[in-house]
Amino acid sequence: MTWTPDQPIVSIHNVQKSFGALEVLKGISMDIMKGEVICIIGPSGSGKSTLIRCINALNDIQGGSITVEGQEVHDDNLDQLELRKKVGMVFQQYNLFPHKTALQNVMMAPLKVLKQNRADVEQRARALLKKVRLEGKENNYPGELSGGQQQRVAIARSLAMNPDVMLFDEVTAALDPETVKEVLVTIKDLAAEGMTCILVTHEMGFARELADHIYFTDKGVIVEHGPPATFFDNAQDPRTREFLSQVL
Amino acid sequence: MESFEAFFSWLYSDHGINLTIGYDSYDRGRFLDGVWTTIKLSVLSILFSLIIGAVGAWVQGSPLRILRVFIGFFIAFFRNTPPLVQLYFFYFAVGTVLRVTGENGLPQPLVSNFGWAVISLSLFAGALNVEIFRSGIEAVPKSTIEASEALGFNRLQTYAYIVLPLAVRVALPSLGTNLVNLVKTTTLAYAIAVPEILYASAQIWSDELNVREMMNVLLLSYIGLVAILVWVLHRWEKALRIPGYGV
Ligand SMILES: Nc1ncnc2c1ncn2[C@@H]1O[C@H](COP(=O)(O)OP(=O)(O)OP(=O)(O)O)[C@@H](O)[C@H]1O
Ligand SMILES: [Mg+2]
Numbered sequence: 012m013t014w015t016p017d018q019p020i021v022s023i024h025n026v027q028k029s030f031g032a033l034e035v036l037k038g039i040s041m042d043i044m045k046g047e048v049i050c051i052i053g054p055s056g057s058g059k060s061t062l063i064r065c066i067n068a069l070n071d072i073q074g075g076s077i078t079v080e081g082q083e084v085h086d087d088n089l090d091q092l093e094l095r096k097k098v099g100m101v102f103q104q105y106n107l108f109p110h111k112t113a114l115q116n117v118m119m120a121p122l123k124v125l126k127q128n129r130a131d132v133e134q135r136a137r138a139l140l141k142k143v144r145l146e147g148k149e150n151n152y153p154g155e156l157s158g159g160q161q162q163r164v165a166i167a168r169s170l171a172m173n174p175d176v177m178l179f180d181e182v183t184a185a186l187d188p189e190t191v192k193e194v195l196v197t198i199k200d201l202a203a204e205g206m207t208c209i210l211v212t213h214e215m216g217f218a219r220e221l222a223d224h225i226y227f228t229d230k231g232v233i234v235e236h237g238p239p240a241t242f243f244d245n246a247q248d249p250r251t252r253e254f255l256s257q258v259l
Numbered sequence: 260m261e262s263f264e265a266f267f268s269w270l271y272s273d274h275g276i277n278l279t280i281g282y283d284s285y286d287r288g289r290f291l292d293g294v295w296t297t298i299k300l301s302v303l304s305i306l307f308s309l310i311i312g313a314v315g316a317w318v319q320g321s322p323l324r325i326l327r328v329f330i331g332f333f334i335a336f337f338r339n340t341p342p343l344v345q346l347y348f349f350y351f352a353v354g355t356v357l358r359v360t361g362e363n364g365l366p367q368p369l370v371s372n373f374g375w376a377v378i379s380l381s382l383f384a385g386a387l388n389v390e391i392f393r394s395g396i397e398a399v400p401k402s403t404i405e406a407s408e409a410l411g412f413n414r415l416q417t418y419a420y421i422v423l424p425l426a427v428r429v430a431l432p433s434l435g436t437n438l439v440n441l442v443k444t445t446t447l448a449y450a451i452a453v454p455e456i457l458y459a460s461a462q463i464w465s466d467e468l469n470v471r472e473m474m475n476v477l478l479l480s481y482i483g484l485v486a487i488l489v490w491v492l493h494r495w496e497k498a499l500r501i502p503g504y505g506v
Pocket of ligand 2: 059061180181
C-alpha cells in the first residue's frame with residue numbers, strides 16, 4: 012500500500028502504552044492530514060510526551076498502531092532511519108550537542124547520517140539558521156546562546172533533515188516569557204509554509220490561533236477534541252472545562 | 260660536544276660524580292636508546308589503552324548481555340591481578356605457546372618482548388580506561404542521546420559523534436591520572452628484558468658501579484617524561500574546552 016497525500020500523514024489507532032504496570036496510554040486514536048497543525052493539551056502526567064515520542068519510535072507501544080505516510084512505525088522490520096528522516100522532533104530542553112557550534116549542530120545529521128556533500132549541507136544549514144533568525148550566531152556554542160536561541164537552533168537542526176512532520180514537545184516550557192515569542196514565531200512560519208506540526212503545548216493562545224485541531228488528553232485517553240473555536244468556547248466534558256478554567 | 264664531555268670528565272675527576280653517560284658515548288648511546296624505548300612503549304601503550312577503553316566502554320553499553328559479561332571479566336582480571344604477574348603471564352605463558360617456525364627451522368616467538376610489554380600494558384591500562392570512559396558516558400544526559408537518535412543517528416554514530424566526545428571531557432582528569440601511572444608502569448618491562456630506561460640504567464650501573472648517579476638520572480628522566488605527558492594532556496584539555504559549557 013503506498014501512501015497518497017489525501018490519506019492521513021500520521022495515523023494513530025487505539026495506541027496502548029505501559030511502563031511496567033503503569034498504563035500511560037489507554038487507546039489513543041487520531042488522524043493528522045498533511046499540512047495540519049494539531050495541538051495536544053492536558054494535565055501533567057496525562058501521557059502527552061509519551062504519545063508523541065511513540066510517533067517517532069523513541070518509545071515502543073504495547074498495542075494499536077501508528078503509521079507515518081502509510082508506514083507502520085512499530086514494526087520490527089521498520090527502517091528506523093527512514094522514519095527519522097520523515098519525522099523531526101524538538102524537545103523541551105533543546106538537547107543540542109554542547110560540543111558543537113550552532114552551525115555544526117545543524118550540519119551534523121545531514122553530514123554523518125545522510126552523508127551529504129559538505130558544501131551543500133553548509134549552505135542549507137546557514138539558510139536554515141537565517142530562517143530561524145539566528146544569522147550571526149553560527150559559530151556560537153549552545154552554552155553561549157539563550158534558551159530561546161538554543162531552541163531555534165534545535166528547530167533548524169531538525170529541519171536540516173527535511174522532515175515531513177515535526178513534533179514539538181512543550182518546546183517553550185523551559186523559556187522565559189520574553190523568549191517564548193521568538194520560538195512561537197518560528198513555529199508559526201513553519202506552519203505557514205505547510206509543515207505538518209504536532210505540538211504538545213501549554214500556550215493556549217498560540218494553540219487557539221494556530222491549530223487546526225486540538226486534542227485534550229487526561230489519564231491516557233483523549234477526553235475531547237475539536238477545532239479551536241469549538242474546543243475553547245464550547246467544551247463539553249467537565250474535565251476539559253475544569254482544565255481550561257485553570258489554564259485560561 | 261667536546262666541552263660537554265670535558266665537563267663530565269672534570270665532574271668525575273674533581274668531584275667523584277661519575278656520570279658516564281656524560282663523557283662515554285657508548286653508555287650515552289645505551290641510555291638514550293633506553294629513553295627512546297620507554298617513549299615508544301609509553302606512546303604505544305597509551306594509544307592502545309585509549310582504544311581499548313573507548314571500544315570496551317561501547318561494548319559495555321551493548322544490549323547483548325554476553326558481551327557485557329565478557330567486558331566485566333576482562334576488567335576484573337586486569338584490575339585484580341598485579342601488572343607484573345600479567346606481564347609474566349603474557350611473556351612466559353602465552354608467549355611460549357605463540358611460536359612460529361623460523362627460517363632456520365627453529366621455533367621463533369611470534370611476538371617480541373617489546374611487543375608483549377605493549378600488549379600487556381595496554382590491556383592493563385585499557386581495563387581501567389573502560390571504567391573511566393564508562394563514568395564519563397554516564398554523565399552524558401539521556402536526553403542528548405535521544406535527540407541524536409531522533410535525528411537518525413544509529414547507536415554507533417551516536418556513540419562516536421556525541422557520547423564519546425562528551426564523555427572524554429568528563430573523564431579527562433581520571434584519564435590523565437591513569438595515563439601518568441601507565442608511563443610509570445612501563446618500568447615493569449624491565450622484568451622481561453625490554454631495554455627501556457630502567458634496564459639500560461641498570462646495565463650501566465652494573466658495568467660502571469655508579470648506582471647513585473644513575474638513580475638520580477633515572478628519577479629525573481621520569482620526572483621529565485611525566486612532565487611532557489602532563490603538558491600534552493593539558494593541551495588536549497584546553498583544545499577540548501567548550502565555550503559556555505560547564506565541565
Ligand atoms: N521512561 C519512563 N518510565 C516509567 N514511567 C514513565 C516514563 N516516561 C513517562 N513515564 C510516566 O508516564 C506518565 C506520562 O508521562 P508523560 O511524560 O507522557 O506525561 P506528560 O503528559 O508529557 O506530562 P508533562 O505535561 O508533565 O510533560 C507519567 O506518569 C510518567 O511518570
Ligand atoms: Mg511532557
